[in-house]
Amino acid sequence: MNATMIRTRKLTRHFVVKKEKVEAVRDLDLHIESGEMVALLGPNGAGKSTTLRMLTTLLSPTSGTAEVAGYDVTTNQRGVRGRIGYIGQGNGAAHSQRGRDELVSQGRAYGMSVAAARARAAELISSLDLEGVADRIVSSLSGGQRRRLDIAMGLIHAPDLLFLDEPSTGLDPQNRANLQEHIHRLHAEHGTTIVLTTHYLEEADHLAERVIVIDHGRVIADDTPARLKADHAGDRIMLTFDHEDDARRGVAHSLGIAAPAHVEQDGARVLIEADGGAQLTPKLLLSLDGAGITVNSVEVARPTLDDVFLKLTGRSLREDAAIATPQSAITTSQENAA
Amino acid sequence: MSTNLITDTATVFSRELRPVLRNPFSVIFTMVQPLFFLALFAPLLPDGAGDESTLQWFIPGIVVMSCLFGTSATGSNLLYEIQTGSHERMLVSPLSRPALIMGRALKEIVPMFAQAAIIVVVTIPFGFRLHLAGAIIGLLILSVFCLGLGALSYTLALASKNQEWMFWAVQQTLIFPLLLLAGMLLPLDGGPGWLRALSRFNPLTYVVDAERALFSGEIATAAVAGGVVAAVAVAVVGLLIGTRAMRRA
Numbered sequence: 200m201n202a203t204m205i206r207t208r209k210l211t212r213h214f215v216v217k218k219e220k221v222e223a224v225r226d227l228d229l230h231i232e233s234g235e236m237v238a239l240l241g242p243n244g245a246g247k248s249t250t251l252r253m254l255t256t257l258l259s260p261t262s263g264t265a266e267v268a269g270y271d272v273t274t275n276q277r278g279v280r281g282r283i284g285y286i287g288q289g290n291g292a293a294h295s296q297r298g299r300d301e302l303v304s305q306g307r308a309y310g311m312s313v314a315a316a317r318a319r320a321a322e323l324i325s326s327l328d329l330e331g332v333a334d335r336i337v338s339s340l341s342g343g344q345r346r347r348l349d350i351a352m353g354l355i356h357a358p359d360l361l362f363l364d365e366p367s368t369g370l371d372p373q374n375r376a377n378l379q380e381h382i383h384r385l386h387a388e389h390g391t392t393i394v395l396t397t398h399y400l401e402e403a404d405h406l407a408e409r410v411i412v413i414d415h416g417r418v419i420a421d422d423t424p425a426r427l428k429a430d431h432a433g434d435r436i437m438l439t440f441d442h443e444d445d446a447r448r449g450v451a452h453s454l455g456i457a458a459p460a461h462v463e464q465d466g467a468r469v470l471i472e473a474d475g476g477a478q479l480t481p482k483l484l485l486s487l488d489g490a491g492i493t494v495n496s497v498e499v500a501r502p503t504l505d506d507v508f509l510k511l512t513g514r515s516l517r518e519d520a521a522i523a524t525p526q527s528a529i530t531t532s533q534e535n536a537a
Numbered sequence: 538m539s540t541n542l543i544t545d546t547a548t549v550f551s552r553e554l555r556p557v558l559r560n561p562f563s564v565i566f567t568m569v570q571p572l573f574f575l576a577l578f579a580p581l582l583p584d585g586a587g588d589e590s591t592l593q594w595f596i597p598g599i600v601v602m603s604c605l606f607g608t609s610a611t612g613s614n615l616l617y618e619i620q621t622g623s624h625e626r627m628l629v630s631p632l633s634r635p636a637l638i639m640g641r642a643l644k645e646i647v648p649m650f651a652q653a654a655i656i657v658v659v660t661i662p663f664g665f666r667l668h669l670a671g672a673i674i675g676l677l678i679l680s681v682f683c684l685g686l687g688a689l690s691y692t693l694a695l696a697s698k699n700q701e702w703m704f705w706a707v708q709q710t711l712i713f714p715l716l717l718l719a720g721m722l723l724p725l726d727g728g729p730g731w732l733r734a735l736s737r738f739n740p741l742t743y744v745v746d747a748e749r750a751l752f753s754g755e756i757a758t759a760a761v762a763g764g765v766v767a768a769v770a771v772a773v774v775g776l777l778i779g780t781r782a783m784r785r786a
Contacts (some may be wrong), residue, residue, distance in 0.1 A: 289622015
């Protein structure tokens with residue numbers, strides 16, 4: 200079962216944009232085993248999609264090698280193509296066609312007989328809740344229905360290895376949850392190896408067993424979501440006091456209790472980053488109360504992958520917070536992480 | 538079941554054809570312009586459309602025009618599929634690259650046959666005389682031309698995938714000079730020497746001349762041979778550069 204599914208060695212891709220060389224992917228060494236569920240996480244332009252396009256034969260590497268499902272992506276493209284499924288950022292089914300027709304022709308493209316392709320199409324239509332819309336023209340389907348049809352297209356030949364490029368971009372939260380459920384089931388029930396790219400942290404956190412964080416074309420972290428969070432970011436305890444004076448005393452007091460923590464004061468508020476925040480908080484509150492410092496409110500948050508990304512790169516992954524964090528804050532947190 | 542160039546081409550061909558079969562009226566939409574030329578231009582020809590020999594001369598040109606308009610625009614379908622993502626999905630599949638261009642281009646032959654049949658049927662009441670054997674050979678030659686032109690249209694689509702306007706700019710810029718220089722609407726015999734010289738470099742001229750001979754029942758003629766050579770040349774060039782473009786896509 201633990202056979203190698205993907206192995207890349209120094210995989211590199213350059214683009215020339217306005218006469219300047221852009222290194223989209225640099226010396227990427229990846230090893231993914233059969234049955235893994237991996238998310239490539241990174242901001243837009245990090246090199247995730249370029250990596251995926253090289254692994255699926257859509258783009259040839261500038262240098263380095265990649266072996267996918269037992270075949271080399273440069274020397275045996277047909278071999279790779281026959282073994283993998285790919286769900287791109289766009290719609291696999293043409294808008295002018297009917298969904299079921301596209302599923303059958305997709306099956307034919309992978310060498311299935313007409314009868315086998317029809318049977319498999321019917322099976323996928325049913326399991327992806329597409330019965331009502333499969334015989335309608337694709338352009339009349341809603342975004343969520345089209346995305347489920349895309350999944351069906353990618354699964355027609357029951358591939359052992361499935362690539363998904365930004366699967367839930369543009370979907371509303373409900374459709375996103377529904378899609379993630381389908382992907383999760385596919386992995387759980389069929390043991391399909393899944394490699395997906397995403398810039399949604401929740402998606403990587405929720406779906407993947409292994410998260411590979413990519414930034415500027417390089418891997419900067421590679422572990423389970425839980426380990427990444429444990430290693431790179433602590434729980435966050437936010438204490439709010441009535442007065443700034445209390446907060447100042449609170450900082451001094453807190454440092455005594457949560458020794459290795461990173462403590463930061465901002466007006467009447469104090470932020471403490473530490474492991475085991477849920478256990479630490481009651482102790483902290485009792486002790487502060489004992490010292491006669493009144494805490495107005497408290498908030499405890501588990502670390503997110505965004506915190507991890509922030510620690511690793513100094514930048515937030517969220518689009519609405521894409522502004523770089525001041526350099527001093529990064530240094531502090533890195534010192535604390537070390 | 539294993540796949541090869543022929544099964545792959547059949548897969549792409551039948552996929553392309555399916556929307557046409559699901560909506561046969563689409564065949565008529567793409568031939569609206571040739572039908573207008575037939576209805577509104579033919580009566581202006583020197584001898585008038587009532588004259589049998591004028592119709593015999595004009596109709597084969599309209600059949601070629603219908604093929605030219607429909608087939609040269611077919612790349613826009615691919616352009617749309619590039620934009621929406623389904624072309625990428627096909628590129629990831631094991632379908633052979635030549636099949637991706639050949640299957641698509643071959644499909645153009647089907648609406649071409651249907652449109653030719655419609656043109657012939659609507660003009661017979663006005664005195665057009667059909668020489669069936671010649672017409673069928675004519676349409677087979679036109680099929681070969683169609684295959685090449687379709688491949689060229691898809692090549693243009695692949696080349697303009699990042700700027701859609703370029704596809705239409707090139708297609709619209711080329712289509713009328715090609716059509717006029719082939720003597721499709723008016724005979725070039727009375728035209729100036731430079732115009733006739735230019736028309737000899739237009740492969741479409743030879744195809745139109747061959748169609749005229751064949752639709753009049755003249756089969757074993759030099760014009761027909763010229764049409765065959767021109768159609769085969771367009772098909773070979775179209776498929777070669779089309780396959781190359783698809784491999785690089």
